Amino acid sequence: MTDARFDVPAHWRSNPQTYDYLRSVHSLVEERARVAPDTLALQFLGRETTYRSLERRANALATRLRAHGAGPGTTVALCMTHAVESVAGMLAILKSGAAYVPMDPTHPPERLKFMAADARCGLALAQSWTCDLLDGTGLPVLLCDDAPDEEPGDVPNTPGNTLITPNTVSPNDVAYILYTSGSTGDPKGVVVEHGGVVNRLLWDQQMFPTRPGDRILHHTSLGFDISIWEILAPLAAGACLVLTPPADLRDPMSLLHLIDSASVTVIGLTPSLLRALLDAGLDKQTGRSLRYVFCGGEALPTELARRTADSAGVQVFNFYGPTEATIDATFWCFRPDEHTPVAPIGRPIGNCTVQVLDVEGTPAGIGTPGELLVGGPGLARGYTAGVTATDRVFITVTDRGTARRMYRTGDLVAWRDDGALDYLGRLDDQVKIRGHRIEPTEVEAALTAVDGVAEAAVLASDGPEKTLLAFITAQPGHALSAVEVRNRASRTLPPYMVPSRVQIVDTIPRDANGKRDRRALLDSVWPARTASQEPIGETPTSQLASLVGRILGTGAPDPKADFFDLGGSSLGAARLIALVRRELHTDVTLRDFLSEPSVAHLADLVIRGRVEAAEKDR
Structure with a gap:
């Protein structure tokens, strides 16, 4: 039991409400x-x-x-x-x-x-x-x-x-069990009760009053906890739930059209998808019905929040919360004067309690980094895996004589002098890819289960287009195929956990402390990522290379390099096609690009599209 004597105001750490969530x-x-x-x-x-x-x-x-x-x-x-x-x-x-x-x-x-x-x-x-x-x-x-x-x-x-x-x-009965990536090699089920979900929905109605004329878009998988809010928030408030057709889920242009045609007023997005929608043309015209944009699932860059507010003319909110806290634990309303590179995760939602403990397990003061703990009615009952897994992260903390059950998030945060929390990163190797929480050890376990694989190291790439990378070594006498290993791993891993690229290496480099050398691994990854030496001009190839570089956060790549070998993702490919349509004014399809995902092939598609458009205009 940890004794917490806090030196930050109590109203920063909790947000008591009087509504009845016991239903x-x-x-x-x-x-x-x-x-x-x-x-x-x-x-x-x-x-x-x-x-x-x-x-x-x-x-x-x-x-x-x-x-x-x-x-x-x-x-x-x-x-x-x-x-x-x-x-x-x-x-x-x-x-x-x-x-x-x-x-x-x-x-x-x-x-x-x-x-x-x-x-x-x-x-x-x-x-x-x-x-x-x-x-x-x-x-x-x-x-x-x-x-x-x-x-x-x-x-x-x-x-x-x-x-x-x-x-x-x-209200203490179980409403759902949601599975997240597990550090033991298997997914773990988070057991959530009715009362916690109701608390989140009632606070939502109080904070963001929803009217019968409002329309909220449901576009995420039922296994993603934001889907619970997407579905139940409008239905609990008497509003309309707009369902995205399965065929449109991965296409930002289709989502943008649905937002416009269905007059969607509220939408929840990961920052990755929000950026894709902006690239596809989200602005005050296409998003004229929108009132709120809620972001969550990964860190929200301040420049992205500002771009959204300016382009679409909407209020932007940043939400934070692990699955163990029933969707969200904190929130923050974006302000134009925000100066930090990443938007803060803010203050507790209704009836939620937060605490920040330093490395000694004592309360962290303003500006001192520490682990974030969350509590309140939204706290999950625990894991399906049993008492051992649950007791490791669900602990009891004493606050001024009151014992509270809280969840250790593993997230590093710090109090700001305005009472908001800044997100600083992780205390472990867990990563977020397009809003999905991934434990590298689970992916590594799937890779090493493939015959012939001796060791695996999995990490997230640098840059704005984050992807999952895997490095593997072969057992003596085994000749590995990176494609085959990836395909075998996909038989047990969901699509978002399958590494974008598997690279076979002789050894996994380690630092002086014996830990895997992440920097050395990343530096060895992308031989094709060096910029093209072709002169930059106004040809379709150079224009497209520039767009790819913008998405990947690099220079213009070799036109013949595979987009995914450069570190691209499926969402990044959709962003690229949206930018081509918007900035090069040429209609190409994502399917055609994916058949041969390189700048050179895309340039051929653009030239062909322009020729066909010119013939139609004759």
Whole structure:
């Protein structure tokens, strides 16, 4: 137990509120359905769903789930792509009293199998096109896409559409189990209760009042904790949830068009995706309906926040919070006079408590770096992995005689003299890639499990376009193929954890203390990253090389070099195509570029596109 005697004001460290968060998550949505049943709740692919219809569908599914044994203390896998059914399925599981376990359809079957067993799922909800992914889990699967809006005898035809025999769901019951990268080599499940989610939603309504006319965009995977806010924040406030079609999730231009055409007013984004949207043309015209842009998942550069506020004319907020703190723990409103390179993570959200402890475990004063601890009703119950893993990071801290359960985030922060927290980095090797939390040891375990791999070192690249890099050594007598090793690792790792590049080295360099020499590894990575020696002119090749250099934070590359070998990512490729369309006024497709991802090939596509456009104009 740590004794904390703080020398910073108490109101910096906590944000007490009086609203009642001791209720179930789905009760907030049910309340909105009772008040305004015919208000628009969902919009997806031209289809509009009212709160009445959503409640009927969710209640019908909840009744089916109960008939198959779902209830308090049980878990149900949810393996679905974006659709009305995925939202109804989430609500149905909560209504049944069970906890939902999101399973991303893009993840390999082996990972889904592990999660289903680790979370002790007894049942699954899926769509007809995702159910085959669960074959290895052995779970009975209920299909959502063939369920009617209501089933005779299951749901009364009343505005509230309450269940005939509702289960009593406690605020201490589990709402969901979300899996994050684990430092032991396997993903770890974070167990989150209803009361913590409700606290976050009620604070949101108080801080950012949402009106029935507001529209919030849902564009992230159900396994990403921001999706919980995206889905439930509008539905708990009586607003409209706009669902992004799966085909548009990776295309900034398509997202931008949806924001404009659906009149989206509030959106949550990682800084990486926000930059891609700005490159695609987000401004006061295309984003004219936007009121708020919420950033989170990774550090927010101040220049990016300023560019967003200036270009789109919106308020920009920076949010911080590990999955263990139920979506968010702190927030900060961007100010034009902000002078730090990275936006601060700010102050606690409603009912949240934060503490900063130095290396001695004592309270850190203003300006002194220390580990951030967070607590409050949003604190997760713990991990599915058991008591040992939970007790290592969920600890008890005594604050002026009051014992508080808190989570050690592993993030290094410091108090500013205005009461905000500055984010300084990590105390361990954990990295963030486009908002995803990745433990390098889990990726290394997947790589060394490949036959012939002796050792692996995984780290994030430098520069604005962060990617995951892997270095491997071969066992004696084995000839390794970097492509084959990467492909084998992808059988157990989700796409965002598969290294962008695997490089075979003779040895992993180490410093004088025996630790891996990160700088030496990075310096050996990109032989193709040196700038092209071709004279710079106004040819398509030189213009495109300049754009690639801007995205990667380097000079103009060799036109023949592979974009991904240069350190590019799929999101970076989408940014590049958006910039080509916007600045070179040429319509090329991402698919065509990915068929041969080099500046030289892209230049050919641009020239061809211009010729075809000129012929059409004749």
